[in-house]
Amino acid sequence: MENNNLSFEEKLTNLEKIVRDLESGDIKLDDAINKFNEAMQLANSCNKTLEEATKTVNKVLNKDGVLEDFEPTEE
Numbered sequence: 130m131e132n133n134n135l136s137f138e139e140k141l142t143n144l145e146k147i148v149r150d151l152e153s154g155d156i157k158l159d160d161a162i163n164k165f166n167e168a169m170q171l172a173n174s175c176n177k178t179l180e181e182a183t184k185t186v187n188k189v190l191n192k193d194g195v196l197e198d199f200e201p202t203e204e
Contacts, residue, residue: 137178144171 135143147168150156156164188196 137175140171140175140178144168144175147171 147164151161151164151168187199189199
């Protein structure tokens with residue numbers, strides 16, 4: 130299954146379905162291995178998307194209107 134064109138939400142939904150299928154125990158071993166591999170690809174893709182989103186969220190506009198990395202100050 131090609132997952133590159135799916136949204137984050139669609140990937141997450143597919144991942145959840147695969148987990149349910151695997152947890153049910155009603156799946157042949159070969160199919161379970163294939164589903165596991167697909168789940169790992171989906172999980173890695175979702176993780177990458179979340180990491181990129183975190184980097185974006187952690188940027189703030191400075192007083193000149195330029196985006197820069199957010200660095201919290203200790204109080």
